[in-house]
Amino acid sequence: MTEKLSDTARKTTLAPLLENGWAMVEGRDAISKTYKFSDFPEAMGFMTRAAIWAEKWNHHPEWFNVYSRVEVTLTTHDVDGLSSLDVKLARKFDGLVG
Numbered sequence: 744m745t746e747k748l749s750d751t752a753r754k755t756t757l758a759p760l761l762e763n764g765w766a767m768v769e770g771r772d773a774i775s776k777t778y779k780f781s782d783f784p785e786a787m788g789f790m791t792r793a794a795i796w797a798e799k800w801n802h803h804p805e806w807f808n809v810y811s812r813v814e815v816t817l818t819t820h821d822v823d824g825l826s827s828l829d830v831k832l833a834r835k836f837d838g839l840v841g
Contacts, residue, residue, distance in 0.1 A: 744821075745819055745821060745822055745826045745827065745828055746822060746826060746827075747772075747819070747822040747823070747824045747825065747826055748824070748825045748826055748827065748829075748830075752827070753825070756827070756830045757774070757825070757830070760774060760830065760833050760834070760837075761774075763837060764776050764777075764837075765833055768816060768818075771818060772818060772823070772824030772825050773816050773817060773818035773824075773825065773829075774816070774817050774818075774825065774829060774833060775814065775815060775816040775817070776814075776815050776833070776836075777812060777813070777814045777815075778812070778813045778814075778815065778836075778840055779811060779812050780811045780812070780813070780840075781811060782810075782811050783810050783811060785811065786808055786810070786811050786812065786813050787808070789813060789839060789840060790806070790808060790813055792839045793815075793835075793836050793839055796832065796835050796836075796839075797832065800828065800831065800832065802819070802828040802829075802831075802832055804816065804817055804832065804836075805817075805818075815836060817829040817832055817833055
């Protein structure tokens with residue numbers, strides 16, 4: 744079973760994400776990031792690749808798309824906060840655009 748990130752895990756795993764454009768969501772134990780692409784097909788391509796990994800790992804993002812922008816929020820609803828699954832998915836998403 745997935746567990747909420749400990750204080751120690753937060754310091755070591757979230758810091759690199761926060762330095763790479765992710766941000767803590769105010770009022771929630773969640774992280775978010777906005778990805779900007781050159782056009783709609785590129786944004787949708789990212790979402791499709793990301794969806795494959797999210798489904799494979801059975802951990803699905805909250806996201807919103809308008810034209811070339813994709814806003815992603817990650818949290819683990821089962822633990823009411825951030826877990827290692829969110830960190831894993833955030834790293835994967837960053838790798839998909841990088």
